[in-house]
Amino acid sequence: MEQPSVDTNTPYYRLGGPPVFEAIANRFYDLMDSDPAYAELRAMHAPDLTPIRASLPRFLIAWAGGPRDWFEQNPGRCMMSLHAPFTIEPLTANQWAEAMERAIDDVAPQPAEIAASMREVLGRMARGMGRRG
């Protein structure tokens, strides 16, 4: 019987799969929850971060070329519709970007050059979201 094919040439696969994305998301929310440098960003989020700790890594996994469960379970949802209810100021956009950059640095996934690309793209994406209005 044929095995289902796995695309090993994705950032998702090459960085180490779910445990790496879960570690980055958990570190990101630990930082957001504990460092006053991210107080404004923290205040925008629900008091209980448990649901988003589960959801962000699944979103990032799909975004990085892995299984698309998050998108299948959230039909029609995208970055824009997710964040439409929020006014994202440059301050909070920068806090998101910095906390994510720190989280990726702390988890330090390998290969380092793929981690650096992901860090760069996520930082740019988040900072870009803060210039909308």
Ligand code: HEM
């Ligand atoms: C630019 C600054 C950003 C701010 C201020 C921000 C803020 C928020 C807030 C307040 C929520 C709702 C959380 C809650 O109710 O507790 C949320 C949800 C979410 N955000 Fe962001 N966000 C930002 C950037 C990003 C980026 C760059 C990504 C992904 C690359 C992302 C992915 C998500 C996901 C996946 C969810 C939750 C999805 C779900 O409900 O399943 N966010 N964000």
